Amino acid sequence: MSEVALAHRPTASAAGCADAPILRERGQREVFCGLTGIIWLHRKIQDAFFLIVGSRTCAHLMQSAAGVMIFAEPRFATAIIEDRDLAGLADANDELDKVVARLIERRPDIRLLFLVGSCPSEVIKLDLGRAAQRLDRRFAPGVRVLNYSGSGIETTFTQGEDACLAALVPQLPAADGTPSLLVVGTLADVVEDQLRRILIELGIERLAFLPPRRAGALPPVGPATRFLLAQPFLAETARLLETRGAARLPAPFPLGAEGTLAWLRAAADAFAVDPRRFEAVTELPFERARRAVARWRPELAGRSIFFFPDSQLEVPLARVLARELGMDPLEVGTPYLHRAHLAAELDLLPKSTRLSEGQDVDRQLDRCRAARPDIVVCGLGLANPLEAEGLTTKWSIELVFTPIQGFEQAGDLAELFARPLRRRARLAV
């Protein structure tokens, strides 16, 4: 264990991809918009409601992204902007106020309402910030009303979560000056519970998660707050937490056995946890995770992989696949590459990996076809055509919807990449 522990403390000379040139592309892109984040956010904050102010297209996107989920009392909906609103014949603000009043009357369980902007609400310049302030005054203190944008003009896929959490940061109460740890980024409840248990066993008891499970449990923040990002797509949320005085703990993300250990170590170091205690608490789960990952190594080692930009999880995933499973990441594309937040990850990527940021989808498809990788990780729109060309694909959205963080999920994460190869092998017989 100590050998691995040393391996995650990259020195300045262990460059990895830290200084590698990045191919920046600004062409056509194939990425979901930020509305998609509502699918996992509405499950997390259990008394929140997400009201998309959008079009039928937005409603259809949410319907298909939510898949087969059927709710007696759904916690997201779309207020459709009709032709009359677009033509300026109706006052969209009045219409919106009526929709919100009806919703809150029908649903007394709602404590936090997000007005979520879309492409159409932006095109008609509907000021949802002012609408949220107006409605917040009207329905306070029972219901807080906030807003953020999930529009495809402004956000990609996981940036919707960043925008949502950034809207929460100014609402966080001021901390009292006692050192505390804040874990930032939506995690499945089962993962959150596991990480919380380990952090408490390490002695870090002043501990909170953002987003919280209840709107009334917003965690306090202040200069004595140290925060660990659990997701790599939270640039704006992190920036706003820093303006509240909190300091980010640099660390790899809690993916794979090694990443989870290094992430926990960053917290342990910041809170001066005795190394023997750290070893005692993490040894067994780390070993379990390492063994669970190693099971999949024979199927994955030596295989090449190519990431199209989608969720911003691409860099940490490529790091797990390269270091713990022996895979060869040929190209790792990501919508945005935050050098500071990904510094510890980039250090650990193989030097030979090409990093690309943004997208010019045709050029990237050409590079992918030329490379003929064993697995392509991409969005739904590219997967079918690539499969038809004989390439094996993995839907990147699955990696966002599946609990993959932490020790106990490390084996499941590895298995997600073995599955498409097995499917392809079965089809070839």
Ligand code: SF4
């Ligand atoms: S917000 Fe824009 S990109 Fe997203 S579904 Fe609505 S119209 Fe489409």
